[in-house]
Amino acid sequence: MVSLESAQATSRSVEPISSPRISFSVDFLDDNDFISISPNSENQETKEREKSRNVDFEFLSSDSSITDSMIAADELFFEGKLLPFWEMQNSEKLNKITLKPKEAKEEEEEEEMNKEESRVSWFMDEDPSPRPPKCTVLWKELLRLKKQRASSLSPSSSSSSLVDMNSMGDGKEGKEGFWNREKHVKRIKKDQIQEISHLGKTNSITNEFQETPLHQEQDLPILQKINDLSTKIQNLKKEHTVLSLEVKGNTSDPFPGTEVSTALQFLSTEYENLKKKYLEESSERKRLYNEVIELKGNIRVFCRCRPLNRDEVANGSSSLVDIDPSHENELQIICSDSSRKQFKFDHVFGPHDNQEAVFAQTSSVVTSVVDGFNVCIFAYGQTGTGKTFTMEGTPENRGVNYRTLEELFRISKERNSTMRYELLVSMLEVYNEKIRDLLVENSDQPLKKLEVKQSAEGTQEVPGLVEACVHSTDEVWELLRTGSRNRSVGSTNANELSSRSHCLLRVTVKGDNLVNGQRTKSHLWLVDLAGSERVGKIEIEGERLKESQFINKSLSALGDVISALASKTSHIPYRNSKLTHLLQSSLGGDCKTLMFVQISPSASDLGETLCSLNFATRVRGIEHGPVRKQADPTELFKFKQLAEKLRQDDQEKRKLQDSMQSLQLRFAAREQLCRNLQEKNRDLENQLAEERKTRLQHENRAAAAAAAASAKSSTLMSLQQGRKFITEKKPPLGPSKLRLPLGRITNFLPPPSPVPSHKIITATSISAATENKENNMSRTAMATTTTRTLMKPRRVSIAVRPPPKTAIQVHQPKRRVSIATLRDSHLTMTPLKSSIALSNNGGGEMSRQLFLRDPQRVRRMSRMFPPMPEQSSVAAGEATPSGFRSSKFMGSPPAVGSWKPRHSTVVALQRRNLVWSPLKLRGLKSSNRKSFLPS
Numbered sequence: 001m002v003s004l005e006s007a008q009a010t011s012r013s014v015e016p017i018s019s020p021r022i023s024f025s026v027d028f029l030d031d032n033d034f035i036s037i038s039p040n041s042e043n044q045e046t047k048e049r050e051k052s053r054n055v056d057f058e059f060l061s062s063d064s065s066i067t068d069s070m071i072a073a074d075e076l077f078f079e080g081k082l083l084p085f086w087e088m089q090n091s092e093k094l095n096k097i098t099l100k101p102k103e104a105k106e107e108e109e110e111e112e113m114n115k116e117e118s119r120v121s122w123f124m125d126e127d128p129s130p131r132p133p134k135c136t137v138l139w140k141e142l143l144r145l146k147k148q149r150a151s152s153l154s155p156s157s158s159s160s161s162l163v164d165m166n167s168m169g170d171g172k173e174g175k176e177g178f179w180n181r182e183k184h185v186k187r188i189k190k191d192q193i194q195e196i197s198h199l200g201k202t203n204s205i206t207n208e209f210q211e212t213p214l215h216q217e218q219d220l221p222i223l224q225k226i227n228d229l230s231t232k233i234q235n236l237k238k239e240h241t242v243l244s245l246e247v248k249g250n251t252s253d254p255f256p257g258t259e260v261s262t263a264l265q266f267l268s269t270e271y272e273n274l275k276k277k278y279l280e281e282s283s284e285r286k287r288l289y290n291e292v293i294e295l296k297g298n299i300r301v302f303c304r305c306r307p308l309n310r311d312e313v314a315n316g317s318s319s320l321v322d323i324d325p326s327h328e329n330e331l332q333i334i335c336s337d338s339s340r341k342q343f344k345f346d347h348v349f350g351p352h353d354n355q356e357a358v359f360a361q362t363s364s365v366v367t368s369v370v371d372g373f374n375v376c377i378f379a380y381g382q383t384g385t386g387k388t389f390t391m392e393g394t395p396e397n398r399g400v401n402y403r404t405l406e407e408l409f410r411i412s413k414e415r416n417s418t419m420r421y422e423l424l425v426s427m428l429e430v431y432n433e434k435i436r437d438l439l440v441e442n443s444d445q446p447l448k449k450l451e452v453k454q455s456a457e458g459t460q461e462v463p464g465l466v467e468a469c470v471h472s473t474d475e476v477w478e479l480l481r482t483g484s485r486n487r488s489v490g491s492t493n494a495n496e497l498s499s500r501s502h503c504l505l506r507v508t509v510k511g512d513n514l515v516n517g518q519r520t521k522s523h524l525w526l527v528d529l530a531g532s533e534r535v536g537k538i539e540i541e542g543e544r545l546k547e548s549q550f551i552n553k554s555l556s557a558l559g560d561v562i563s564a565l566a567s568k569t570s571h572i573p574y575r576n577s578k579l580t581h582l583l584q585s586s587l588g589g590d591c592k593t594l595m596f597v598q599i600s601p602s603a604s605d606l607g608e609t610l611c612s613l614n615f616a617t618r619v620r621g622i623e624h625g626p627v628r629k630q631a632d633p634t635e636l637f638k639f640k641q642l643a644e645k646l647r648q649d650d651q652e653k654r655k656l657q658d659s660m661q662s663l664q665l666r667f668a669a670r671e672q673l674c675r676n677l678q679e680k681n682r683d684l685e686n687q688l689a690e691e692r693k694t695r696l697q698h699e700n701r702a703a704a705a706a707a708a709a710s711a712k713s714s715t716l717m718s719l720q721q722g723r724k725f726i727t728e729k730k731p732p733l734g735p736s737k738l739r740l741p742l743g744r745i746t747n748f749l750p751p752p753s754p755v756p757s758h759k760i761i762t763a764t765s766i767s768a769a770t771e772n773k774e775n776n777m778s779r780t781a782m783a784t785t786t787t788r789t790l791m792k793p794r795r796v797s798i799a800v801r802p803p804p805k806t807a808i809q810v811h812q813p814k815r816r817v818s819i820a821t822l823r824d825s826h827l828t829m830t831p832l833k834s835s836i837a838l839s840n841n842g843g844g845e846m847s848r849q850l851f852l853r854d855p856q857r858v859r860r861m862s863r864m865f866p867p868m869p870e871q872s873s874v875a876a877g878e879a880t881p882s883g884f885r886s887s888k889f890m891g892s893p894p895a896v897g898s899w900k901p902r903h904s905t906v907v908a909l910q911r912r913n914l915v916w917s918p919l920k921l922r923g924l925k926s927s928n929r930k931s932f933l934p935s
């Protein structure tokens with residue numbers, strides 16, 4: 001028995017979304033079992049659909065276990081075809097499944113196409129889309145159902161019904177007919193379900209299917225049509241897929257080169273990452289390499305002992321050098337008394353060690369040059385010990401020089417992807433303290449005088465020195481041969497072809513980092529020193545002796561430099577010889593040094609051997625600082641200039657700060673002095689006022705006495721005549737030569753007046769007596785005015801009190817100084833006169849008169865005491881400053897109580913018993929006389 005719903009489903013499934021009807025699903029699980037899904041009821045189904053567009057189906061199964069499988073299924077197949085627009089959801093009821101329309105995410109065109117496809121492909125076995133294997137069976141079942149339905153209908157209508165069914169596939173059926181047929185199908189379905197449940201046989205489908213004869217020939221035209229359409233749709237679909245892909249590509253990448261640019265972007269990111277990693281790795285390698293070198297020591301000493309030469313063997317000499325392979329890097333010298341002296345170096349090469357072995361240990365230092373460090377390799381030792389052999393070698397046994405350059409070429413080739421190197425070679429010799437360029441070909445021309453100069457970058461350069469750019473080892477070898485040919489050699493009894501000069505090969509390595517643009521410039525010095533033997537030993541004279549003296553001098557300078565480096569003294573005597581001066585930037589400090597100490601095994605050379613080994617031991621004791629990479633000198637120079645400027649600015653700032661501090665101190669000291677002087681002025685003024693008072697009293701008393709004696713008129717007349725004589729006759733001034741300069745006025749007494757002082761006193765007292773009556777009233781008034789005036793500051797003369805004697809006594813000349821003080825406008829006496837008047841106690845009035853009558857003095861005083869700006873209009877006669885105030889007083893601090901010095905120097909100054917005069921200061925300023933003020 002089979003559910004007829006499949007047929008109904010077939011008819012409905014043509015429009016799964018647009019049709020209001022619900023599709024039905026039949027899925028075959030295996031050959032015998034099937035599931036039938038049917039709507040609950042038509043009304044309910046419609047309601048459900050309208051409500052949430054979800055449709056519930058109950059399904060029946062011949063096997064209850066199938067229910068679970070169905071519920072667990074993720075996809076819903078409609079007669080073996082995946083329903084594209086419906087989602088299946090398991091409901092809580094086991095026998096119920098909810099079909100939910102999928103959210104249309106695809107484009108409308110695609111939907112339409114799928115619809116079209118679905119309309120047709122349900123009927124197609126050839127449909128390429130995946131479908132369960134039961135499709136063929138399903139298709140047969142569909143045909144059978146059609147036939148069954150046709151037969152179940154009236155025989156008259158069977159043919160038309162079949163036609164209708166066929167036309168349903170085209171979607172051309174009328175609505176009325178459709179619903180009638182549906183009702184009919186439902187009825188049949190009911191019967192069939194009953195039948196199924198009654199028979200309980202699942203394989204009935206197949207049986208019935210087999211029993212029923214198929215009239216496929218009736219369906220062939222439709223099938224053909226469908227087939228054609230399906231093929232068309234497939235083609236269209238394919239085209240559509242291709243086109244949609246193209247459209248998608250076009251919308252996201254409007255330009256044709258997008259793929260290329262994306263690839264480029266990816267590659268550039270990759271490149272940046274790799275570059276970053278490379279730089280990190282490269283710097284790490286350099287750091288580690290340097291660490292290794294530093295651990296080994298930035299100054300390293302290798303000892304090389306040559307084999308006994310033919311003569312020595314012939315003489316039957318035995319080797320004094322014992323190199324025990326079990327004691328690495330050690331050698332022992334067997335002395336004449338059979339004692340052994342042990343020496344330890346960074347490496348010891350015995351007589352059997354060849355040039356390769358030597359260079360194998362040297363190459364690590366050479367690598368440092370390419371990394372941008374300055375390196376110096378030199379061979380030191382007695383004549384004939386193999387210095388030249390080690391450094392230059394022979395064509396068969398090439399030495400360090402050639403091998404070094406070979407290694408440099410090798411490394412530069414190895415790194416050519418990231419670095420570009422340029423190698424420049426110079427060769428020179430220091431012969432008798434003169435520098436000679438060994439690469440100058442034409443030796444007939446007079447040699448240029450070469451000197452060592454310090455470049456702006458701080459490195460030592462030899463202007464005019466030939467620098468040959470080398471690109472291959474052949475070129476290098478050629479250059480080395482040229483240099484060696486030009487070298488000064490001579491024959492000594494120690495060596496047939498002895499080097500009489502220091503030969504220096506300079507290799508400049510310029511590095512250009514292609515990745516980060518960093519530039520380096522480093523020097524490698526390869527030095528074959530002249531023999532270090534003592535002069536007496538090699539029995540030389542004349543030119544050879546002179547050469548040897550120069551050689552020894554420069555070698556001893558080298559020794560001094562090494563000693564200074566070893567003892568870390570602040571001054572390294574590089575300039576004591578041309579050799580050390582040349583090597584300055586590559587010897588000690590921030591560079592790497594390798595020394596070969598060459599020794600002879602012969603017993604006859606024992607002394608020299610010990611000397612050389614001791615020297616080498618000293619060199620080995622030097623502790624260099626950490627090496628510094630040599631950056632491009634121009635940049636280095638810029639940084640140096642900046643650093644220099646900064647240093648100068650700092651110095652300037654410090655100077656200014658110092659001077660400001662000292663000025664502050666001086667200012668504070670002066671302020672304190674001013675305050676002291678003000679105090680003293682006040683004291684003096686008080687004193688003066690007291691004295692004036694006393695004088696007035698005396699005068700009054702004298703006036704009273706004179707009044708008593710007024711009876712005698714004759715006496716009075718004579719007295720009046722005498723007074724007239726004195727007042728009218730002005731005492732003559734002394735010769736101008738005798739007059740002291742203004743600056744000294746207050747320091748010395750004035751020249752004696754031609755009028756005797758006692759006469760003046762007498763006359764003054766007499767005149768006072770005669771005038772007493774007339775001016776009695778005015779005098780009283782004047783007394784009060786004078787008292788008031790005396791209370792005001794005025795100009796007085798004071799003496800400098802010597803400071804109290806202390807342990808450290810500073811000698812200061814005792815002197816008088818004059819002080820300008822505030823004074824009343826009517827007080828026109830000079831300080832000197834004032835002091836005289838004061839000292840004469842009573843003659844002041846007369847002196848004042850005298851002073852007033854002397855216009856010269858008045859002018860002089862006016863010059864000494866220029867009027868205050870506000871008083872500039874005052875007449876010359878009244879020009880004596882009424883309230884003289886030096887500008888030094890203008891800025892005086894407030895009263896003593898309000899200001900307390902804090903600085904220790906100022907406090908100390910306060911205690912000093914000094915009196916200061918602004919007048920003196922003015923004089924000092926102009927005449928540059930030594931000030932007694934503390935500076």
Ligand SMILES: Nc1ncnc2c1ncn2[C@@H]1O[C@H](COP(=O)(O)OP(=O)(O)OP(=O)(O)O)[C@@H](O)[C@H]1O
Pocket residue numbers: 305306307351381382383384385386387388389390495497498499500529530531532598
């Ligand atoms: N390790 C060695 N193996 C073989 N031969 C050597 C070795 N060292 C030196 N000789 C030979 O010893 C001789 C003297 O060597 P060389 O001229 O290099 O000495 P030198 O120290 O440079 O002398 P000078 O200071 O006088 O120039 C040469 O003939 C050289 O070939």
